[in-house]
Amino acid sequence: MMDKQLLELVFDNLYNGIYVVDGHGVTIGVNKTFEEMSGFTNAELAGRSLYDLVGKDNYFSGSASLLVLERKRPVTATYSTSTNRKFLVKGRPIFNAAGEIEYIINTIWDLTVVQYSQPIDADTARSQLLSEDDLITCSERMMAVVDLALRVAATDSTILLTGESGVGKSLLAKTIHRSSERKNHPLQQINCSAIPESLIESELFGYEAGAFTGADSKGKAGLLEMAEGGTVFLDEISELPLHLQSKLLGAIQEKEFYRVGGRQLQRVDFRLIAATNKDLVQLVSEGKFREDLFYRLNVVPISLPPLRERREDIPTLIQHFTDKYNRKYNSYKKFSESLVNHLVNMPWKGNIRELENVVERSIVTTPGNSITWEKVQIPGMEKIIPSGLGLKAILAEHEKEILLQAEDQYKTTRRIAAILGISQASVARKLKIIKGNSAS
Numbered sequence: 001m002m003d004k005q006l007l008e009l010v011f012d013n014l015y016n017g018i019y020v021v022d023g024h025g026v027t028i029g030v031n032k033t034f035e036e037m038s039g040f041t042n043a044e045l046a047g048r049s050l051y052d053l054v055g056k057d058n059y060f061s062g063s064a065s066l067l068v069l070e071r072k073r074p075v076t077a078t079y080s081t082s083t084n085r086k087f088l089v090k091g092r093p094i095f096n097a098a099g100e101i102e103y104i105i106n107t108i109w110d111l112t113v114v115q116y117s118q119p120i121d122a123d124t125a126r127s128q129l130l131s132e133d134d135l136i137t138c139s140e141r142m143m144a145v146v147d148l149a150l151r152v153a154a155t156d157s158t159i160l161l162t163g164e165s166g167v168g169k170s171l172l173a174k175t176i177h178r179s180s181e182r183k184n185h186p187l188q189q190i191n192c193s194a195i196p197e198s199l200i201e202s203e204l205f206g207y208e209a210g211a212f213t214g215a216d217s218k219g220k221a222g223l224l225e226m227a228e229g230g231t232v233f234l235d236e237i238s239e240l241p242l243h244l245q246s247k248l249l250g251a252i253q254e255k256e257f258y259r260v261g262g263r264q265l266q267r268v269d270f271r272l273i274a275a276t277n278k279d280l281v282q283l284v285s286e287g288k289f290r291e292d293l294f295y296r297l298n299v300v301p302i303s304l305p306p307l308r309e310r311r312e313d314i315p316t317l318i319q320h321f322t323d324k325y326n327r328k329y330n331s332y333k334k335f336s337e338s339l340v341n342h343l344v345n346m347p348w349k350g351n352i353r354e355l356e357n358v359v360e361r362s363i364v365t366t367p368g369n370s371i372t373w374e375k376v377q378i379p380g381m382e383k384i385i386p387s388g389l390g391l392k393a394i395l396a397e398h399e400k401e402i403l404l405q406a407e408d409q410y411k412t413t414r415r416i417a418a419i420l421g422i423s424q425a426s427v428a429r430k431l432k433i434i435k436g437n438s439a440s
């Protein structure tokens with residue numbers, strides 16, 4: 001066993017930040033790397049509860065540890081600090097013999113961009129910065145995906161992200177860029193299906209003066225040039241026309257290409273991430289996608305599982321989006337437990353994008369602070385009856401929601417009793433039981 005002094009030396013010389021918390025959410029300590037990353041010192045954090053450190057205008061925007069305590073399982077998530085730094089945190093619970101969480105060890109990657117050069121050419125309307133959204137997951141499969149992404153982020157390999165629409169490909173592409181050595185250079189994104197075929201070539205490769213009618217008289221750099229030193233993210237790569245697929249292949253292999261109408265080779269340095277929700281192997285066999293480009297892109301394939309194959313993420317994501325939209329709309333709404341249980345069982349064909357929309361819509365349109373099964377309109381949800389509960393338990397759940405909603409709306413037991421046509425004593429008794437249960 002290494003002695004204590006050596007262990008401390010290792011702790012402070014890790015490449016990652018480390019943040020150790022006890023089973024009550026109290027900070028035990030952080031290492032030197034974390035101090036450097038965050039700008040916060042061990043002295044100011046140690047002994048302080050995360051419940052006091054987390055929140056709007058506080059030290060941290062959120063906490064993996066608090067989620068670990070709540071879900072009793074590992075969590076991977078990105079967060080920012082009040083000093084405008086951005087982190088990817090992997091929180092891992094350590095259990096004692098009694099099965100209680102004794103410690104949580106958080107390993108932290110710095111996603112902060114130090115000097116972000118303006119990545120968007122003002123008139124390149126279609127290329128856009130990926131949004132500043134946070135990634136969060138507690139599913140084993142998705143955490144393995146993020147681990148793989150972090151490992152290859154450090155290399156310069158081309159990455160191919162696959163998965164249904166809405167599973168988080170764009171978000172992961174951004175996370176990869178941010179955790180790579182290229183993070184202080186631009187990230188340029190283009191969605192190949194959103195741009196008319198006739199424009200893709202000049203958007204990607206740029207053009208020289210007089211290349212075509214209507215072209216800028218000075219010529220213009222394309223996305224690949226604008227990404228110099230950084231990352232190019234080509235979304236929906238299957239929609240790239242065949243003749244441009246070979247030009248792209250050349251640009252990836254030789255790191256040089258001609259602008260449209262140009263005669264001078266442009267040398268570029270970029271890392272390519274491509275994404276698709278199509279089966280490229282199938283498209284190759286149909287002759288609709290170049291086989292050589294496919295192999296060149298498929299160096300590191302990363303496949304993101306659909307939400308219905310990682311339902312354990314759903315409660316965490318609902319909580320995450322509820323917090324996000326409560327902040328945005330200055331509200332304090334909460335999804336009821338039984339509504340969350342219903343949502344976990346939905347098919348989610350639109351994956352996380354659909355879930356996020358449902359949460360935002362529910363927050364905007366539901367009166368009162370508790371969002372319940374009765375109040376929300378979610379297409380497809382009526383048909384699902386939770387399995388394994390039985391009629392009695394389902395009815396009890398509904399009764400609970402009705403009472404909480406009534407309390408929200410009518411405040412006093414007297415008015416609730418009048419509205420529901422039961423005695424005031426029984427309203428009081430039922431509410432007492434409900435609250436006694438939910439507080440435990």
Ligand SMILES: Nc1ncnc2c1ncn2[C@@H]1O[C@H](COP(=O)(O)OP(=O)(O)O)[C@@H](O)[C@H]1O
Pocket residue numbers: 133134135136137163164165166167168169170171172320352353356
């Ligand atoms: N793991 C995640 N945690 C939080 N938000 C996520 C996660 N994955 C996806 N999202 C959000 O869901 C939406 C869809 O994700 P996106 O990356 O655009 O999917 P795709 O590119 O695969 O269609 C985005 O708003 C994104 O921020």
Ligand SMILES: [Mg+2]
Pocket residue numbers: 169170235
């Ligand atoms: Mg996308």
